[in-house]
Amino acid sequence: MKSIHPRIAQALEQVSEERVAGIMKKLEGFGTRNLFSEPNHATRGKGAAYRWIESEFKSYSPRLEVRLERHMLKKSARVWRDVELVNVVAVLPGRVNPEREVLISAHYDSLNRIMKPRAANASPDDPSEEDYETTQSVDAPGVNDDGSGTAAVMELARVLSAYEWDNTLVFIAFDGEEYGLLGARLHVEAAKKAGRKIEAVLNNDIIGSDVTGTGRSANRLVNVYSNDPNDSKSRQLARYIRDVAQRYVPGMEVNTVFRADRFGRGGDHTPFDAAGFAAVRFTTPAEDLPKEHTGNDTFANASPGYTTRVARVNLAAAASLALAPGTPLVARTSTSGSLKGRTVPMLTRGKSSHDAVLKWLAPRDEADIAGYAVVMRSTTAPYWEREWYVGNVTEYTLKDMQIDDCVLGIKAIDKEGNESLVAAYAITQRDSGPVETIATPTPQK
Numbered sequence: 316m317k318s319i320h321p322r323i324a325q326a327l328e329q330v331s332e333e334r335v336a337g338i339m340k341k342l343e344g345f346g347t348r349n350l351f352s353e354p355n356h357a358t359r360g361k362g363a364a365y366r367w368i369e370s371e372f373k374s375y376s377p378r379l380e381v382r383l384e385r386h387m388l389k390k391s392a393r394v395w396r397d398v399e400l401v402n403v404v405a406v407l408p409g410r411v412n413p414e415r416e417v418l419i420s421a422h423y424d425s426l427n428r429i430m431k432p433r434a435a436n437a438s439p440d441d442p443s444e445e446d447y448e449t450t451q452s453v454d455a456p457g458v459n460d461d462g463s464g465t466a467a468v469m470e471l472a473r474v475l476s477a478y479e480w481d482n483t484l485v486f487i488a489f490d491g492e493e494y495g496l497l498g499a500r501l502h503v504e505a506a507k508k509a510g511r512k513i514e515a516v517l518n519n520d521i522i523g524s525d526v527t528g529t530g531r532s533a534n535r536l537v538n539v540y541s542n543d544p545n546d547s548k549s550r551q552l553a554r555y556i557r558d559v560a561q562r563y564v565p566g567m568e569v570n571t572v573f574r575a576d577r578f579g580r581g582g583d584h585t586p587f588d589a590a591g592f593a594a595v596r597f598t599t600p601a602e603d604l605p606k607e608h609t610g611n612d613t614f615a616n617a618s619p620g621y622t623t624r625v626a627r628v629n630l631a632a633a634a635s636l637a638l639a640p641g642t643p644l645v646a647r648t649s650t651s652g653s654l655k656g657r658t659v660p661m662l663t664r665g666k667s668s669h670d671a672v673l674k675w676l677a678p679r680d681e682a683d684i685a686g687y688a689v690v691m692r693s694t695t696a697p698y699w700e701r702e703w704y705v706g707n708v709t710e711y712t713l714k715d716m717q718i719d720d721c722v723l724g725i726k727a728i729d730k731e732g733n734e735s736l737v738a739a740y741a742i743t744q745r746d747s748g749p750v751e752t753i754a755t756p757t758p759q760k
């Protein structure tokens with residue numbers, strides 16, 4: 316396999332560093348994009364910023380369905396006054412399976428730490444007028460965090476909307492990340508209610524620097540964070556991204572980090588992962604922390620060349636997923652026995668007790684499946700080590716293969732060579748409940 320799709324290769328060439336740099340500079344030019352900043356000014360503050368992002372999305376292609384998601388936030392611990400939150404969303408409907416969605420996201424809001432309540436007697440629950448003034452007047456350029464991610468999302472919307480894709484691509488600039496992932500959380504709540512089929516979330520946050528404060532640099536590497544367990548949907552997505560990047564963007568290396576996010580920190584992918592969607596975070600391994608959340612997170616301190624490279628990795632992954640067949644099903648609901656009602660893997664040792672007998676179900680509504688590949692790795696290996704293309708079947712036996720010390724999975728491959736995400740056979744955790752005992756009578760004396 317490992318085929319190159321000409322449409323993806325062609326789209327990759329359209330990603331422009333000049334445009335990415337232009338967007339980062341433009342976003343800096345709004346002075347601040349803080350959640351609490353001016354919503355109505357023509358050139359400064361969040362209102363000017365989200366209206367510009369909206370109009371850019373609209374200018375890229377008439378096929379992009381652009382909308383603003385508005386929510387009134389109530390005053391709470393971190394939201395120190397009632398404020399309107401505005402996510403900017405652009406949907407490119409899929410030609411074949413519009414219900415299947417791939418999300419590419421970032422947050423456009425920005426923060427400068429000195430915006431925190433400054434008055435000696437002010438608590439976060441009781442901000443002073445001065446705080447309000449601060450969020451209007453203090454610059455929060457936020458070019459790396461997260462103008463860089465927003466620039467990648469916008470450039471991908473421009474490039475990808477020039478082509479047709481099988482599945483739907485959704486480009487999102489979230490608001491309110493800096494005050495508790497608010498825009499993403501509200502989006503996830505609505506997505507769950509609507510029963511949306513979000514198959515992957517590529518979240519970009521801080522992809523604009525390639526040199527740390529100590530001078531350590533990493534400009535051909537991008538960290539991709541995915542939450543445990545080791546065969547979670549998010550982890551399979553991270554493996555998929557690494558594989559696709561090797562194929563399409565050989566000048567960049569994906570450093571998969573098997574951890575939810577940076578140490579003790581979170582991002583807009585977090586609520587998606589928690590809701591059971593496959594979601595990862597792209598971040599530079601060369602974060603310049605002292606500059607983040609300050610007035611120094613500027614274009615002068617950013618590296619648009621690096622952001623452009625990370626955008627290309629995103630494009631390769633998003634476009635591959637937008638052409639990919641659905642993920643096969645490798646588990647079913649048990650109808651009898653001690654696991655009745657539970658989800659159990661369709662993997663057994665077979666009649667011989669020494670084979671690996673794999674069964675799976677074809678992804679729903681998939682017309683052009685060419686066949687399936689079985690993948691395997693040892694339990695301690697990070698990536699799939701072996702692969703067998705087994706043809707258009709839904710059962711396969713690996714003879715004389717112990718299922719106890721390896722992980723097995725299935726992916727679907729369509730007639731053009733597009734590959735689905737891997738579905739891995741996961742062990743059903745048994746919940747045996749307490750051991751029942753019979754009260755013994757106290758011995759007679």
Ligand SMILES: [Zn+2]
Nearest residue numbers: 460461520521
């Ligand atoms: Zn951020």
